[in-house]
Amino acid sequence: MCRPNRDVPRRRGLKCITTAPSAPLRGSDLARARPLVLAVSDEEQMSKLIASLVVIILLVGCASTKVTGFRDRAYKSASYVKPVIDIRIDDLQHKVQIEDLFVKELSGHGIIAIKGTSLYPPTRKYTAEELAEVFVESSADSMIIVILKEGSTEEKQIWLIKVLGKDIGKVVWTGESKTKLVEGNILDGMNLGTMFKSISKNVVARLIEDNVFKGTGVKNR
Numbered sequence: 001m002c003r004p005n006r007d008v009p010r011r012r013g014l015k016c017i018t019t020a021p022s023a024p025l026r027g028s029d030l031a032r033a034r035p036l037v038l039a040v041s042d043e044e045q046m047s048k049l050i051a052s053l054v055v056i057i058l059l060v061g062c063a064s065t066k067v068t069g070f071r072d073r074a075y076k077s078a079s080y081v082k083p084v085i086d087i088r089i090d091d092l093q094h095k096v097q098i099e100d101l102f103v104k105e106l107s108g109h110g111i112i113a114i115k116g117t118s119l120y121p122p123t124r125k126y127t128a129e130e131l132a133e134v135f136v137e138s139s140a141d142s143m144i145i146v147i148l149k150e151g152s153t154e155e156k157q158i159w160l161i162k163v164l165g166k167d168i169g170k171v172v173w174t175g176e177s178k179t180k181l182v183e184g185n186i187l188d189g190m191n192l193g194t195m196f197k198s199i200s201k202n203v204v205a206r207l208i209e210d211n212v213f214k215g216t217g218v219k220n221r
Contacts (some may be wrong), residue, residue, distance in 0.1 A: 008068075010169065026095050062182040063198040067206040069161065070173025077171045078165050079214050080142035084135065086116040088147045095122075097193070098191050101200035108210055109214030141166050144207070146199075155181045157195060161203055163212050173212045 025098040083100045087095045099115045106113040119134050120126055124133075135143060145162040152158050156179070179195050179202075208215045 023031065045100075063179055063218040064182055064196040065177055065179040065198040065202040067161075067175055067177045067202050069080055069173060069206055069210060071173050071210055071212070072171065075165065075168060075172040076169070078168065079211055080163075080165065081214050082112050082114070082140050083142040083144045083163070083213065084114045084116055084119060084138065084140040086143055086145045088145065092122055094196070095191070098196050098200065102146070103202065105200045106213070109204065109213075111213055114138065136166065142172075142213075144203075146203075149176075154192060154195075157199070159199060159203075162205065173187075173210060175203075175206065208209065 083106070085099050087098045087102075089095050089098075096115075096117060099117060103113045104114060104142050120131065121137055143164040143166070145160075145164065147160040147162075149158040149160055157177075159177040159179075161173075161175045161177055162171050164170070165172045178201055179199050179213075181191055183196060204213075
């Protein structure tokens, strides 16, 4: 029981609040209260989820890629449908990641590509003769060579691109891809993935535009 202080003047409208309820709660009261509690809980969870997604979107960077390329005049009519993707970097994780992105991007245009690590497993170093022999005996009709140039960083990457035709044994197209991170921060892994995706998308688009590869004309997604 709460007892008022006699030294303090009594004020109108002020009531003494006890910890015990004025009347016991019935089952029906609890039943009506439970949906309200659940609704508030669901709303809080949704708010937290939306806030998390906003943070992730803000943390992920954007990348822009510019591709410059030239066809050899002697092989203007050369066009291919089944390339090997040869990514020439030391980091095996990034090598496989870029390979997968190129294969996926080409597949979206109806072009079947072969991963270079499937033909040349990175278990040892291959001689030029061994590389040529495996390439000639494969079902591929061409090779897309992607080489990371010196001076590249995680924020700005420069790649040398070459397309080798098996039928003529020479480079039919050569170019350069410059990719820079427009927005990014602490999520370096996600930013690199964004840059790799931008590189594969824009390089493949340019190769098809220059008729180096024959796509279906409609992207499969």
